[in-house]
Amino acid sequence: MEDLIVRLANDLRKKGRNVGINETLDAIKALRIVNTKNDEVINHILEITIIKDFKEKLMTKNNKDEKKEEYNKNVLGKCIYGESNNTLFSLYSPAEAKVEPKMSYNWEREKWIKAIKNLRKVILAIEGHRNKKSLKGDINLRMTVKEETKFLLESPRIFKSIKKRNKAKAVLLCDVSGSMRDNQDLILSFSFYMKKFIHRCEIFFFSTKIKKVTRYFMKDNISGINLEKIIENFPYGGGTRIGESLNIF
């Protein structure tokens, strides 16, 4: 049985699940404790100790052929970005684009994760997303008093800091007006994976009005999100007011 568990661990590693030695030992220990020959129970034990949430990913991989769809949106490409005051602002317009978008909704999960993790690296590299001590800030009484106790009330330092703010690390502003109707699948996948893998990411949709929609993407499964229903709340009868929406934002 031990050999089989070790082989399973190696197979899982090959498929992308990083199984630790302790997890292999846990599986062996659990099988010894329960001491059963019931296949169903053995499967449950392996799920609890070694496979964990990778089961869902394995199933997704197996079903990938069923989910394959032709991506035939040969949109043009336009990508603008500017950097100012520690904020990176990127704009992508599928309608005006001259190249095919690098991301596609029929990507496998792993591909999306890789792309979003790369995006996260870019975002985290931008200066100013982590709080710093500041000489120009207000006196931080709490830190100063804490330091005083260490120096028996004779601390040579006064701490200053800028009040900590919970900033979103990334903000996705997405046009969901009629011109974007053909790109709904892309919007759905991009928004979902961005929320899932970029912590404190906020998502806003806009057409004639702007609204925060982050909570709709806080789901464990992409199939649980109904983008059409979310977009129903964004009428664009009077034309999209991008400038006004961004100004409100």
Added chain:
Amino acid sequence: MDVEWLIKRFKEEGYVLDSKSALAVFLSLIMEKPLLIEGPPGCGKTELAKITAKVLNTELIRLQCYEGLDSSQALYEWDYPRQLLELKMLQAEELSKDEIRKEIYSERFLLERPLLKALRANKRVVLLIDEIDRADPEFEGFLLEFLGEFQITIPEMGTILAKHKPYVFITSNKTRDLSDAIKRRCLYLYIDYPPPEKELEIIKTKLGNVREDLAKDAINLVNKIRNNNKILHKPGIAETLDFINALNSLKVNSIDENVIRNLIGTLLKDEEDIVYFLGD
């Protein structure tokens, strides 16, 4: 203690435990490993930890996670105002600096937060770290020492080892992926919405006298809502119980359109979902 015993005791406490969940809880207790429970909201993850504490007849210590949670709220904090007062008094006495330092960093001034409380408890307790996906990823890193070794390090005092290892349950709504390091240190259980037969059993256990045909109709309605992809906020088990309670309170004999219209607020808590479902 074995799996069957757990299922029986959980049922006595009003929680219907399926064999897979029972196996996960059993292994977690026996192997002294934290149990990571994931699943959609309202499927009984938190309740599982609460009932485990009841079954084991021990205290439940709960740490509710939220964005911005840090070690001073989860682990310990020094009582600075009292330390300062003590310092003033000690300075009047002629004590050396080392003696003063030792005195003001003693346990008297240490404010215990849930994790430290669980480590220093005089008997094994159940520690529930609820909705860990709401906390920052940095907090997961901070939990690694605790979950792996059941110890924490306080710079001024040294390392504190658990007197009695707590039974740890971690819940997550899976709104984001947790780190591999956390998953490696835990056993794993995914709880989904229960199948209709189990939900009926839960209703009978929780509500006692309930008409089976009415309960079945209610479960069918709830599952219809859960399977509808256009509904954004699905009803959990608590909502099903509320709905059936409302039916009982109003002495309703059958579920028709009028009843659904009047009681939909017990199942759906989002106006847009309600409008969509009722077709208005």
